[in-house]
Amino acid sequence: MVDGIPGGLGGSPAGFWRRLAASIIDSIVLGIVTYVLEAVVSQTFGVVLGFVVSAAYFTWFHGRTGQTPGDAALGVRVVDLRDSVGAPIGYNRAFLRWLVSIFSGAVIVLGYLWMLWDGRKQTWHDKAAGSLPVHVGY
Numbered sequence: 001m002v003d004g005i006p007g008g009l010g011g012s013p014a015g016f017w018r019r020l021a022a023s024i025i026d027s028i029v030l031g032i033v034t035y036v037l038e039a040v041v042s043q044t045f046g047v048v049l050g051f052v053v054s055a056a057y058f059t060w061f062h063g064r065t066g067q068t069p070g071d072a073a074l075g076v077r078v079v080d081l082r083d084s085v086g087a088p089i090g091y092n093r094a095f096l097r098w099l100v101s102i103f104s105g106a107v108i109v110l111g112y113l114w115m116l117w118d119g120r121k122q123t124w125h126d127k128a129a130g131s132l133p134v135h136v137g138y
Contacts, residue, residue, distance in 0.1 A: 009086045011134035013121035014076045019133055025070030030054050055098055062131075063094030075137050081120075082130035089131045097129035 034050030041049065061068040066077040066088040078097070080089045089097065104111020104124045111124035126132055 009079050009081075009132065009134050010077065011136040014074075014133040014135045015121070016116060018074050018076060018135060019115070022068070022070035022074040022076050025073055026057070026068050027070075029069060030057060055095065058098040058101075059091055059095040061094075062089060062097060063091035064088060071133070075135055076133050077136045078126075078131050078133050080130065081132050089129055093129040093131065097125045097131055100125035100128040 030050065030053065033053055034046060037049045037053070038046030040046070058068065061071070062078045066079055071077060078089060078094075079085070080087050080093075088094075101111070101123070104114075115121045115123050115126075120132060122132055
């Protein structure tokens with residue numbers, strides 16, 4: 001166990017820049033989907049559908065494999081720290097993680113920046129879901 005992080009995670013905690021780059025890739029993918037939805041339906045309804053797609057996107061990928069396409073491109077995987085250490089967190093906790101990530105960003109991005117001084121490199125949404133993004137290589 002290193003810095004309170006159990007062994008068997010499959011990698012060391014992913015750093016800020018790697019996680020930011022993965023997030024940018026996912027934002028581009030979701031931005032394109034939302035743009036297309038806005039073009040097909042009204043702008044307001046497209047934004048609402050985009051929000052729903054975002055929830056489904058992060059819940060599906062983080063719950064099933066622990067990696068969104070952005071995470072996979074940067075060698076990041078979100079893993080469980082509570083029950084099945086090193087495994088994906090499951091759909092319920094992935095949805096909770098996504099939900100709390102909105103709050104993490106809404107509070108002047110403090111919830112995201114928290115990883116910079118947290119000993120386990122966890123954001124608020126990682127703490128809420130009992131997860132940790134780790135670097136698993138390419």
